[in-house]
Structures are given as C-alpha cells and as structure tokens.
Amino acid sequence: MASAVLSPCRSASLARRRHQAGLTPWRLRVLPVCASTEIELSRWLARTPWQGGVPRAVVARRQTHGQGQWGRRWQSPAGGVWLSAALPWSAAHGAPGLLGLAVALALAERLERQGLPVAIKWPNDLLIGEDKLAGVLPRMVHRGGRLRLARVGVGLNVCNPVPDGAVALRQWLPLGRCDPEAWTAELLLALDRSIALAAAPQAVCQGVEGRIWTRTVRDPSGSGVWEVEGLSADGSLRLRQGTRTSSWTRWPAEPAADL
Template sequence: MKFIGSAAKTVFYLKKIQGQYPSWRLQYKIKCKSTEIELTNLIRNSQIKRNQPVAIIAREQLSGFGQNSKTWVSPEGGIWLSAAYPIFSKEFISQIFNLSIGIKICEMLRQENINVSLKWPNDIFFGSKKLIGFLPRVITRGKEIIYVRIGLGMNILNYTPSEGISLSKVLQTKNINQHYWTAKVLKALHDSIECNNKKEYVIKSANKFLTKSFLPNGYCPHTWKIKDIDSNGNLRIQNETQLKVIGRF
C-alpha cells in the first residue's frame, strides 16, 4: 500500500524503529468525532486480514471516550488513535492483554529516560499525572479471538486537564516529532501482542512498573493499600484484616 502525507511520515519512522514491522494499514483524520467510531465503520466495510493491523489516527477528536465511557479530552497536539490487530487464535491470553500493552509502553518510554509507571489497569502516569490512557478490547468468534482493539490517547503538545501532563512538559521542550512518537506507540502495540504468550514475564514486569499510589475508586487510602497484581492480572489490595481481589471487568 502506498502511503502519503502523515501516514507516510509515521511509516518512515516505524521502519527505522522496527525494521521488519507488520504491514500496518494507517488512516489519518484531520478531525473526527471519535477514532473508535471511525475504526468500527472501517471494520464493518473492510474485513480484518491476517498480518495487517489497522489504525485510525486523528489530529483532533471531538467526542472521544475512555474507561467507563468517561470523556476523553483530545485536542490538537496529542496522539489519538484506535487500532485493530488480527489474532486468529484460541491461545491468546485476554486476561493479561491490558498489562502487556502497559508494560511495553512503559518500557518504550523508559528507554527514552522518561520514568513512567503503570496505574492499573490501563493508564500510564508520570509522577502523579496521566500521560497516556488506553482501552483494550478482545473480539471473539466462538472460542477463537479474531482480533483485539486498542483505543489510545497520548498527551504530546496538547493542553491537558489538571490531572494530566503532556510529553512536552515532561521533556521541557516543544521540539517533539509526533510522527516519531506515533511510530513508537504502534511498535509498542505490536510488541504487546508478541509477548502475550509470556505470562510470567508480563505479570512480573507489570508489578515492576505498578504505581501503588492510586487505589481504585471507592477505596479509602487511609484504610486500603495496593499489594500487587496477581497471576491472573487482577489487582490485589489489602487492609489490616482483608485481602481483596479486583478484576478489570
């Protein structure tokens, strides 16, 4: 497939970063309501093919949504994308998929000397502020997983709410190449698929990157503390008398 414009620039960096990268099918939107809606429409009209993941990338997203349908502020200057990655397997471990994405993004950023952490189940934090959020889903047919979907937002040069932080503030520069970072994110998504069969490594890495500063909603930090992530990808919290296991769903 011939790429032009923004897609071509991202593919250029993807080749430099990854070499033999999967044959991504990329579409850029100047502005859209939601990349999730755009991806759904694309998949409805075009069959998912083996070895050809798809990503819709928007410069600006008007009505993005995240976990529990929360509003996803997506102004110009960030990376807003939705991807579908073909799996076609019964062996894919869906319970740790969010963790495999999280650890690969953490590894990617730490290689750039950006000291991030994983906020269970699907956020990447720099200090006390959110840098990246992602929303993974698994699409099945019977017992076979056909493909996975990932919605992702990364603050780069954009305005952020008080609870967020942009990469430009982290690095203290506005000289940031968004196409380079988009390619880095796509590589991390690919790597998260590749490591899915290494459950022990994923859980161990997730615990290494896990921040214990943010309890799930509804739990008092004066009473409860985060213990760890268990072997099934669940978060374990404890107080003086109880150990509680919290699933992602």
C-alpha cells in the first residue's frame, strides 16, 4: 500500500495549512484500486492499533465494491474521491448522531466556497438540486464499553461518470477546479473541521437546518407525509403531521419487497 495520496506540492500545502491551524498531521494511505476503503481501513487498524488520536485515512482512486447506507453498493469509478477515515472522538464531541451531520456540514461549507448550491439531505447525503453529489457513512467504534474512535466513509463525485440521480462537480465547475487530488485535500480539511463542529451541537443543527433539502418527507413505512420541523440536539430529525409528532434518528428502512 502506498504511503501518500497527494502530490508533494499538494501534500506540503496541506501540511502547512494544518500546522498553521495547530492540527495533527494525517496518516494517509492510497490504493489505485480496492474493493472498499472501509475494508482497507479496518485492516490497517487491525495491523496498527489506534494510538494517540492521530487521524488516518485510506483513499482509493477506484473502488469495486464501495459501501453505502443499508449495505448498498456505492459506484466508485476513477475520477471521484473515495475515502475512509478514523477520527479521534470522545463524549465531549457531542452525540454520535451528530458525526455524519457535522461532516456533511463541513464539506458543504467547502463546496459553497466554489459557489455550489449544496443542500444536505438528512442524515448523510449532499445534493445539488435533487441529485446526489456526496455521501457520508459514519459510525462509532467502541471497545470494552468505551468509545474508541469515529469512522467516516465519504464518496464525492468529482470528474467521474455518475448514474441517474447523481451529479458530479465537473457538471458545475470548470475542469481546472475538478482535480480529485485537490478535493481530497478539501475533504481532509472538512473532516478536521467536523470534529470542532460536533463539539457545538447547536451550531451543527443550525447549519444543517439552513441547508436542509426539503421541508416535507414521505415515510417509507406508509405513514404519509411529514413536515420537517428541524433537528434535535442529538442530530435526530423532528417531524410533525398535524397534531402528531415524530423523531427519526436515522432514515427508516423501506419495507422488504415480496419475493
């Protein structure tokens, strides 16, 4: 496995920016192709146990079996950013449900710097219009009943081909601003910011609410349409349907189809 994902120039620039911000350097590894960066990160953590809270990330130029929500496959051809990271996390960083939202918010902020009209689809997608630009797959790792670290998988469409219902940065930005290497650096900086954001739950909720993709959602279980009232401090979605209220901590699963 290679030990660097960024060119020397880009890597030096990122290191300088992190040093100026007082941040710990990332440990980065890259594969030209792998089944899943999630699998590769798990292997890395097994070989070299987590110590000292130094963030690490595996980046693949292409995945053959990228993992999305509910175990769905995430198409990951060359040209996008496909990354899995391990981040230091403690109870002081806020409720576990805030992790994915904090990452989505931090990445949205960096995309907005390029003039992109990004919306956040709770709990873990970034959209332009109705099309998916990026997905975030967060989870917490516990050991002996104690929170050990946070893991986040992120897929960002940059200049790769995309399926129906998805969008890539190349459709909105000049090609000179669609360098996957540059967006890898942007994503790492967003992950840095997400830790600070998650320590301020109110700021995360306000930031996401201001970028929410819709004000109504249809319940996959068949309970009709709900109005989105906002987010709770733990990152859950608050809903209302007339006098009824509900709270989702994650998107409900769709009923299984009859076989």
